[in-house]
Amino acid sequence: MDVPVLKQGPYLIATVQSALTDADLAQLRRTLVEQVGRYRSRGLIVDVTAVDVLDSFACRTLRDIAHMTGFRGAETVIVGIHADLAFAMVQLGLSLEGVTTALDLEEGLAYLDRKQRSVKALGSRPRQSAGPRNLLHPRG
Amino acid sequence: MEHIPIRADTDVLAARQKGRALGLQAGFSSIDITLLATAISELARNILLYAHEGEIELRLLNEGGRRGIMVIARDQGPGIVDIERALQDGFSTSGGLGLGLPGVKRLMDTFELKSTYGAGTVVTAVKWELR
Amino acid sequence: MKGSKGPAAPASAPLPAKIAIGSESTTSLLRELVAHLRQNRTQLREEWARRITEAELLTAMTKEEIFAEATSVYDNYVEALETGTFEALQAYARNLSERIIPRGVETHEVVGIVLLLRDVLARSLFAKYQGDFTKLNRILDAYEPAANRIANTVAVGFVQERERIIREQQEAIRELSTPVLQVRERLLILPIIGVIDPQRARQLTEQLLRGIRTNRAKVVVIDITGVAAMDATVANHLVQTVEASRLLGATVIVTGLSPEIAQTLVTIGVDLGKMTTVGDLQGGIEEAERLLGYKVVHFAGETPEA
Numbered sequence: 291m292d293v294p295v296l297k298q299g300p301y302l303i304a305t306v307q308s309a310l311t312d313a314d315l316a317q318l319r320r321t322l323v324e325q326v327g328r329y330r331s332r333g334l335i336v337d338v339t340a341v342d343v344l345d346s347f348a349c350r351t352l353r354d355i356a357h358m359t360g361f362r363g364a365e366t367v368i369v370g371i372h373a374d375l376a377f378a379m380v381q382l383g384l385s386l387e388g389v390t391t392a393l394d395l396e397e398g399l400a401y402l403d404r405k406q407r408s409v410k411a412l413g414s415r416p417r418q419s420a421g422p423r424n425l426l427h428p429r430g
Numbered sequence: 431m432e433h434i435p436i437r438a439d440t441d442v443l444a445a446r447q448k449g450r451a452l453g454l455q456a457g458f459s460s461i462d463i464t465l466l467a468t469a470i471s472e473l474a475r476n477i478l479l480y481a482h483e484g485e486i487e488l489r490l491l492n493e494g495g496r497r498g499i500m501v502i503a504r505d506q507g508p509g510i511v512d513i514e515r516a517l518q519d520g521f522s523t524s525g526g527l528g529l530g531l532p533g534v535k536r537l538m539d540t541f542e543l544k545s546t547y548g549a550g551t552v553v554t555a556v557k558w559e560l561r
Numbered sequence: 562m563k564g565s566k567g568p569a570a571p572a573s574a575p576l577p578a579k580i581a582i583g584s585e586s587t588t589s590l591l592r593e594l595v596a597h598l599r600q601n602r603t604q605l606r607e608e609w610a611r612r613i614t615e616a617e618l619l620t621a622m623t624k625e626e627i628f629a630e631a632t633s634v635y636d637n638y639v640e641a642l643e644t645g646t647f648e649a650l651q652a653y654a655r656n657l658s659e660r661i662i663p664r665g666v667e668t669h670e671v672v673g674i675v676l677l678l679r680d681v682l683a684r685s686l687f688a689k690y691q692g693d694f695t696k697l698n699r700i701l702d703a704y705e706p707a708a709n710r711i712a713n714t715v716a717v718g719f720v721q722e723r724e725r726i727i728r729e730q731q732e733a734i735r736e737l738s739t740p741v742l743q744v745r746e747r748l749l750i751l752p753i754i755g756v757i758d759p760q761r762a763r764q765l766t767e768q769l770l771r772g773i774r775t776n777r778a779k780v781v782v783i784d785i786t787g788v789a790a791m792d793a794t795v796a797n798h799l800v801q802t803v804e805a806s807r808l809l810g811a812t813v814i815v816t817g818l819s820p821e822i823a824q825t826l827v828t829i830g831v832d833l834g835k836m837t838t839v840g841d842l843q844g845g846i847e848e849a850e851r852l853l854g855y856k857v858v859h860f861a862g863e864t865p866e867a
Contacts, residue, residue: 369810371808371809372774373767373770373771373773373774373805373809374770375808376770376805376806376808376809377766377767377770377805379805379808380801380802380804380805380808381801385804385805385807385808386808391807391808391809391810392810393773393774393777393809393810393811397777397810
């Protein structure tokens with residue numbers, strides 16, 4: 291089972307389209323670590339919306355991917371974990387600690403964009419005001 | 431009743447797909463189906479990892495109208511030396527090669543482990559429909 | 562009719578019709594029985610009501626109410642005996658249950674009163690037919706199954722109604738007790754009040770996770786000011802909820818940890834580093850808004866750890 295990997299600007303997007311075997315997962319890890327280097331990607335999104343089970347091996351692989359690509363300069367965001375799946379994962383004791391997660395592809399991209407901007411703007415950009423206009427009164 | 435031989439990593443997928451189908455048939459909620467499928471995946475994986483081969487048996491239960499699914503994971507592998515430790519809730523998120531049995535226990539409603547050192551392991555676990 | 566002295570329908574067919582004849586005889590016996598119960602309605606009803614009071618059943622009801630209900634049940638009972646259909650009785654039993662359950666009438670009381678009625682009626686049959694033992698036996702043979710079925714119908718009706726009410730109440734409590742509130746875009750608040758058992762903790766988590774997906778929430782404030790006590794199991798659930806929410810991309814802020822609960826969490830070794838805690842709900846919401854409004858600063862600040 292091949293996982294399509296899409297290059298979008300400085301990011302790579304891998305969309306897992308069905309349940310993966312252990313061999314598939316290992317293959318995915320190799321591919322992503324290799325491609326992040328080849329394209330000098332700044333971020334990687336792994337979309338698991340279509341995945342129904344993430345067991346210990348799958349979680350470990352996702353974490354390995356995040357750490358390995360991290361060493362190669364790309365931050366990984368796992369997106370699209372289902373509510374049921376999240377519940378099952380934490381019951382099993384798997385919480386993908388140290389790996390960034392976001393609701394879906396859109397959120398994942400937004401996160402990476404913010405991250406890019408803040409890296410570029412570090413120190414130079416004027417900070418946003420502490421009380422944004424629409425958030426003045428907590429109960430308002 | 432379903433018997434799924436576990437010999438290769440594709441069998442792990444087959445087992446949890448069967449579990450999912452059975453869960454649907456029993457009228458389980460989507461969350462319970464996910465918990466069941468995850469537990470099956472983990473048990474099948476343990477078979478591969480420690481015994482290399484074995485089988486998963488799935489049974490539909492009905493107790494006074496309440497439905498459940500029994501998962502029996504059987505292998506003739508090396509067995510578990512220290513059962514108590516294997517079941518200790520270490521809550522390992524380290525990703526080490528833990529057996530993940532305490533996790534499976536949490537996913538299911540009942541859990542029983544029988545293991546003879548050198549002769550294999552049988553895990554019997556049941557998930558009941560939520561009332 | 563074979564061996565029957567009662568008012569008999571003409572016995573025509575000999576052997577094969579034996580069963581039919583038998584049921585014919587039951588019907589006529591029941592008819593006789595019903596006539597007897599109608600004749601003695603006033604006295605038997607009173608006797609029944611008296612026995613109910615004596616046995617201290619239906620204590621939640623007044624004497625007059627008991628008598629009124631006893632009359633209705635009695636009439637429905639006789640009718641069920643007469644017609645052999647139980648729908649009217651069933652409907653009445655449900656209706657009665659609906660009225661008396663909110664007043665705290667228990668299952669054993671309902672079973673008790675129906676058994677008492679069975680007893681009162683049986684005694685009156687003994688009294689009436691004591692001179693004719695054969696007849697008494699046959700009357701009882703006809704009466705017994707019908708009476709059992711009636712008792713069963715009423716008791717089951719009551720229990721079903723009771724279960725229905727309990728289910729409804731549980732549902733209502735569930736919804737009341739785990740409100741996931743969207744305060745503003747991308748911010749959810751989950752105020753938890755009362756006792757959390759594992760089942761409720763699971764429900765809470767499920768609802769919250771669904772809420773995060775539906776509302777695309779980024780920040781969740783779980784306020785546990787209203788939680789009196791927390792044991793290790795529930796504390797672990799809380800940690801799991803926090804972790805599961807994070808898997809969906811939402812940050813959880815826990816507010817309202819009482820000193821006692823904080824002490825418990827430390828004692829049982831819950832890793833508080835895994836959750837953001839803020840003193841009170843107000844502060845939690847402020848922190849949530851800071852997170853939502855200050856994304857750039859927030860994430861930049863996190864970079865060194867990442």
